[in-house]
Amino acid sequence: MTDVRGTCKVCGYVSHLGAVAQHHIIPKDVSKQAGMPESATVNLCCNCHFELYTWYRTKVTDMVYDPETKRFRDKSWDEKVKDYESAFNEFKKYRDEQKKSVRESK
Numbered sequence: 001m002t003d004v005r006g007t008c009k010v011c012g013y014v015s016h017l018g019a020v021a022q023h024h025i026i027p028k029d030v031s032k033q034a035g036m037p038e039s040a041t042v043n044l045c046c047n048c049h050f051e052l053y054t055w056y057r058t059k060v061t062d063m064v065y066d067p068e069t070k071r072f073r074d075k076s077w078d079e080k081v082k083d084y085e086s087a088f089n090e091f092k093k094y095r096d097e098q099k100k101s102v103r104e105s106k
């Protein structure tokens with residue numbers, strides 16, 4: 001039997017694979033709509049996975065303000081892909097800082 005443990009890329013939590021799952025940085029339906037291959041995956045524990053989706057909901061928006069027309073317009077799928085990428089990086093940074101502040105307060 002192989003070792004089926006996984007480590008969460010965000011918080012470092014090590015568990016059996018049932019609790020640490022492969023997560024697509026760009027949701028599959030979004031990369032599909034943008035005509036791109038599936039994005040890279042990272043291992044995430046249930047907690048971080050849940051938090052990341054909440055994060056995506058607040059960080060990734062469907063509309064963007066266009067200063068030229070002074071109107072909101074729908075984002076293209078390409079723009080959304082970029083949003084998901086930067087939202088993921090921000091999330092990781094945010095969690096890293098949380099980890100640091102926990103360590104420093106000890």
Ligand SMILES: [Zn+2]
Nearest residue numbers: 008011045048
């Ligand atoms: Zn985690």
